[in-house]
Amino acid sequence: GAVVSQHPSWVICKSGTSVKIECRSLDFQATTMFWYRQFPKQSLMLMATSNEGSKATYEQGVEKDKFLINHASLTLSTLTVTSAHPEDSSFYICSAPGRVSGETQYFGPGTRLLVL
Amino acid sequence: QKEVEQDPGPLSVPEGAIVSLNCTYSNSAFQYFMWYRQYSRKGPELLMYTYSSGNKEDGRFTAQVDKSSKYISLFIRDSQPSDSATYLCAMEPGNTGKLIFGQGTTLQVKP
Numbered sequence: 435g436a437v438v439s440q441h442p443s444w445v446i447c448k449s450g451t452s453v454k455i456e457c458r459s460l461d462f463q464a465t466t467m468f469w470y471r472q473f474p475k476q477s478l479m480l481m482a483t484s485n486e487g488s489k490a491t492y493e494q495g496v497e498k499d500k501f502l503i504n505h506a507s508l509t510l511s512t513l514t515v516t517s518a519h520p521e522d523s524s525f526y527i528c529s530a531p532g533r534v535s536g537e538t539q540y541f542g543p544g545t546r547l548l549v550l
Numbered sequence: 551q552k553e554v555e556q557d558p559g560p561l562s563v564p565e566g567a568i569v570s571l572n573c574t575y576s577n578s579a580f581q582y583f584m585w586y587r588q589y590s591r592k593g594p595e596l597l598m599y600t601y602s603s604g605n606k607e608d609g610r611f612t613a614q615v616d617k618s619s620k621y622i623s624l625f626i627r628d629s630q631p632s633d634s635a636t637y638l639c640a641m642e643p644g645n646t647g648k649l650i651f652g653q654g655t656t657l658q659v660k661p
Contacts, residue, residue: 466647477638477651478594527593531647538584538642539649541593
């Protein structure tokens, strides 16, 4: 199956700082990627759709100015959590569609963010 | 009411047991149905993917979809301790790429 990587795997930061998370599709191109957030013992919730060459689209209730998404190339999308606060502490996971038409999403290993 | 309902468990079974995991949904627009396995602190791993009613088998795993009842199931035969994980059902309305997840069921298979 398709492989998606994320970096970093975990990050601890102080409140008020910004954190950038990278999502890469390995050996395949992804014009669209998705960002999810997962709180402890809860399911994944879609935050936004990252589109290569255009603006990201955000789900209802997600602050686009707080969660900046940049789809810089066909293999890289970044999520920047700006002015992070403790309530932003969560597990952030990206996904990309499979290489074969009709395949479903393949997920990255996730990035655990802890804001102190 | 959530679009996708899944019993969070936890579910504990002895090794070798048959496990049945289920999800119900309310949105008739869902066309694609998936089961993911997630180990602690890891990203979800795709187990099964189907888009039609009926059964789909892959090794010890069988996915079942009943669109008329808006009900999907995942069966695990001859369960192993390594199957201990959280199992997430997910659904997609059309070919949008946007997945709606169930809450996940935590499974523990005891040796």
